[in-house]
Amino acid sequence: MRTGLTVSTALHAGLIALAIVGLGIGQPIEATPVESIAVDLVPVSEFSNIRMGSLDSQVLETETPSVVDTETPPELAQPTGNTSEDQPTPEDTPDPTPAPTVQTAPAPEASEPDPAPAPDPEPAPLPAERPPAAAPEAIPDPAPEPDPEPAPVEEPPPLATPVETPDPADAAPRPVMKTASLTEKRARFKQQQEAEKQKKADEARKAAEDAKQAEDAKKADEAKKAADARKAEEAKKEADKKKKAEEQKRIEQAKAQEAKKLADEVANIINNEDTRGATTGDGGQKTLGREDGRSATLSQSEIGALVAQIRSCIAMPAGAEDADARAELYFNIGRDGSLVGQPQITNAGSDMIAQAYARAVARAVMQCGPYTVAAGQEVKALFQAREF
């Protein structure tokens, strides 16, 4: 008894020790990672179902949005410029490229004395030119007046002096941070510069004319000179007024454009809504289609199988193919594939051969056994005797 116990204990202990050691020696099993493929079970109806439509939906004519926000519809670009003749090469204009406007305080009035000394040398040559006009110098009061006028006028054309900047400053308002195209801005600025240039050219021209008139009057008639000078003055005043009016108009136009642009921006921000194109979604119009338009819930291969099954049973009457007989049948297939009721012949010709054909295909549909392919479906079948 004792020996048995010891032997048993020893053997057990040995076995356990062996097991433990064996386990320690063994390698751990490493599971190699297997790449798994995601499998989704998707019913065919998800692919073959069509959207429900509405028969009287409108077809939306959406135009492609244009890059430029303009009212005018896009047109085909016409060839710009005159391409049939050689154009004169553009020359370097004396005007430098306009620099972007910088808002600075208008220059102090000290600039005004500048024109004052300037005319001094000029009247000098004038009296030099007109020594015989020494006598008329008795009526020099109106004379020098037109003289200083050309001087300040002559100065500004070469440079955009700070004297003139207040005007462009009004015309070209504070540049607003907006997403108008750069070329547009440049064009506008160029437009404005040209307008100014025009303005100045006009002024210069007018002033030159006036001066010339004054000189002619002086030359021609002393008596008329005063009146002429006065007329010149008035004319000049009118020109001034006109100029001012044009300036005003231009300013107002620019202001209006600016206001419109601002309004557009605001409208864009306010009227931000989802697209209303011809896509599914909430709101908008339904797509053009049948309201009960559900696609066949049979895939193409299943439809082919059904067609082949019916076709194999058709016992066609003799002249049906020559007569191009057609028939339309409507029948229901039950859950187990057998026909429910009888096929209805919805559309068959009136002549004998067409009716014989319709009967023959109805017989074929009834005889062709269980349609397991299309169980539980309603079928509308169009039969044509002639195979194209």
Next chain:
Amino acid sequence: MTLFTRRNALKLGLAGGALALATPSQALVEIVVTGGNFTPLPIAIPDFASSDPAFGAEIAQIVRDNLRRSGLFVPLDPASLPTRVGNVQNEPDFATWRATNVDALVMGSVERGGQVDSQVRVWDTQAAAQVVGKSYSTDPQNYRRIAHIVSDAIYSTLSGGTGYFDTRVLYVAESGPKANRVKRLAIMDQDGANVQYLSSGKSLVLTPRISPSGDSLTFTSYEDGNPQVYYAGLGGSARKLINGAPMSFAPRFAPDGSSVVFSVSNGGTTNIYSSTLGGSPTQLTSGAAIDTSPSYAPDGSRIAFESDRGGSPQLYLMGAGGGGAQRISYGEGTYSTPVWAPTGDLIAFTRQSGGQFHIGIMRPDGSGERILSSSGSVQEGPTWAPNGRVVMFFRDPGGDAGPGLWSVDIWGRNEQQIKTESFASDPSWSPLRG
């Protein structure tokens, strides 16, 4: 509060019921099935009910033979049918008939008294509805015509188009050894019964043609020694059509039956002439070529004929008043014996090419040429059944055997020999007699 109230149970019951009744939404499957195979239609024709059962059985057998010969039906063996004798009055038990794989069922009755009266109903076993129900009567001498009329009714309702069983075939019956053949004019029902001989066989006769009314005929006879065209009422005496022609042959009636168009051979030239019965002939073609075998279109506006003006015998069309002819045959070989179908949409012809004789059909503009039968032995002379679907011709195997009549349908199916008492050639199919 307790959940298990009667109200809740009712709600649950109704909801459950609605759920159970709901079927998955069905969509309409639209399919298009084109074509199909032609198989003859299985049809069951039990014996006709009659006070004389043998008579009823005989009539039913004629109907079965007619339909079988047409190639479009497979009449089932009457012994295998659930009912041996038909019952016109009551609706048949469609289930039992469907079990025997029968698509169409004919129940008829026939009585022979002062007149032979017959009633027939055709049932569609699958649709379990009557297709047609008619009654007919005829004189007792022609009791077989009742069977033919019934066959026509069954044929037209089940396969479309008119039937052709109530017709006769005029032909030349040949007998005797090859060296000394006796040729006589004969007429029989299209199934071979009721043969009557119309000529004695003293002189050679060829190409008999029956008139559109079915009561007179025209043929070529060598009575004079030369072939001449004769016409006669059925059973009456024959008269020569025109005088003064050295040779005249190949006659055919115009669709109104008042004139005959034929060929005259005069001093080496053969041209086509037309002549009213008892009147004087008018020439329709001229020229040195051989123009023969004329055939009118069913509306009488054009004539198809055979001419070798192009060098070999070919088919030409011209107006009924003669004038410019237009060639319509452009296949290989030589073409002859054009015959215009009664339906007006096909022309049958004989063609010789590749050492063989072919019977074919083509459309009047020459297109759609289809060869229906080819043989190494001589076969020619097609004639049309009144429904334009079957062509009959004759084939001479040569040697000691004589010619026989064969028929084939325009789809090339069902070529079979028409059994005749003696050798037969030159068939001409009459129009429907009714």
